[in-house]
Amino acid sequence: MSRISQLKKYRYYWWKTGNMHPKAKWEEADLPYELAKDVPFDTYVKQTDKYNIHGFWEWENGTVRVIELPSSFHETCISGIVRQINRQLGAVEGTNADIFNYGATTTKSRGSGKEADASFRPVSKPQVNRGGSDGNSQPWPNLVVEVAYSQEEAVVRNKIEDYWLRAGRAHDAILIKIEPPTAPNVIPEFMTAKHYCINNRTATGALQPIVYDFSTTDDQGNPTNLQPGQRVINIQHACLYHGVPANILNPPPPPPPQPNAPLQPNPAPQPNPASQPNPVANLPNPIIIDLYLVQYQIINCIV
Numbered sequence: 407m408s409r410i411s412q413l414k415k416y417r418y419y420w421w422k423t424g425n426m427h428p429k430a431k432w433e434e435a436d437l438p439y440e441l442a443k444d445v446p447f448d449t450y451v452k453q454t455d456k457y458n459i460h461g462f463w464e465w466e467n468g469t470v471r472v473i474e475l476p477s478s479f480h481e482t483c484i485s486g487i488v489r490q491i492n493r494q495l496g497a498v499e500g501t502n503a504d505i506f507n508y509g510a511t512t513t514k515s516r517g518s519g520k521e522a523d524a525s526f527r528p529v530s531k532p533q534v535n536r537g538g539s540d541g542n543s544q545p546w547p548n549l550v551v552e553v554a555y556s557q558e559e560a561v562v563r564n565k566i567e568d569y570w571l572r573a574g575r576a577h578d579a580i581l582i583k584i585e586p587p588t589a590p591n592v593i594p595e596f597m598t599a600k601h602y603c604i605n606n607r608t609a610t611g612a613l614q615p616i617v618y619d620f621s622t623t624d625d626q627g628n629p630t631n632l633q634p635g636q637r638v639i640n641i642q643h644a645c646l647y648h649g650v651p652a653n654i655l656n657p658p659p660p661p662p663p664q665p666n667a668p669l670q671p672n673p674a675p676q677p678n679p680a681s682q683p684n685p686v687a688n689l690p691n692p693i694i695i696d697l698y699l700v701q702y703q704i705i706n707c708i709v
């Protein structure tokens with residue numbers, strides 16, 4: 407058997423068993439990698455649930471592709487974002503203003519099935535008539551997080567721009583690109599974040615993400631010594647609660663900042679006329695993601 411077909415066989419093992427075969431040499435695979443063909447969508451969903459593969463494969467018109475490989479850098483980067491958001495959402499936990507992390511729940515749209523690395527949706531976002539995130543009535547998440555380590559940034563960028571942020575779907579997306587080092591299990595140095603909001607566009611209507619570099623070294627190889635609070639992504643309530651009925655958000659969130667406008671200080675919380683204080687008023691606005699903390703997890707996750 408040729409080396410190529412040997413590798414193909416060992417790599418197929420991941421699809422069949424949910425485990426990566428030690429002889430599959432996944433670190434040499436070009437992503438996206440075609441893992442299995444002629445797979446019905448329901449089989450894909452069953453298989454990914456059974457083996458808990460979410461975020462590494464995707465399904466398109468019957469073909470399953472590997473889009474990312476498991477790594478501690480990829481996983482701790484996701485958790486470094488998720489725990490910050492969850493911590494700040496504490497005041498609404500267990501209320502009708504709660505925002506759930508759906509993690510890598512599979513979404514479906516016509517011929518494709520995709521998962522984000524993390525996805526946040528208000529519990530009170532209503533059902534839709536058609537074209538929901540499950541292909542039927544489930545609303546789409548308002549915020550999705552995608553982390554690319556082994557995969558190319560351009561592939562994830564397309565996924566965000568042409569899938570997650572299509573009209574009627576998510577409002578904001580965060581794309582983290584961690585540059586893989588020259589050898590595996592070496593701590594990465596270069597990392598960037600892009601924050602997309604569907605309201606933030608160029609004059610011609612193209613999505614215009616805000617870009618943050620949170621690398622540990624600069625182009626000359628000098629340490630950047632990133633400090634807490636120095637590179638921070640701001641996510642407005644208006645984005646996080648997009649599509650939620652106004653009566654749940656009393657007082658209503660302030661409008662999102664206009665693209666290219668100077669940053670305004672946060673308005674003071676308005677007094678709530680209802681006898682029960684609205685838990686949303688106790689949330690920080692914006693919800694922030696401090697990239698220092700994300701970097702801290704990435705660079706300290708292996709010892």
Ligand SMILES: [Zn+2]
Binds near residue numbers: 577578603605645662
């Ligand atoms: Zn937004």
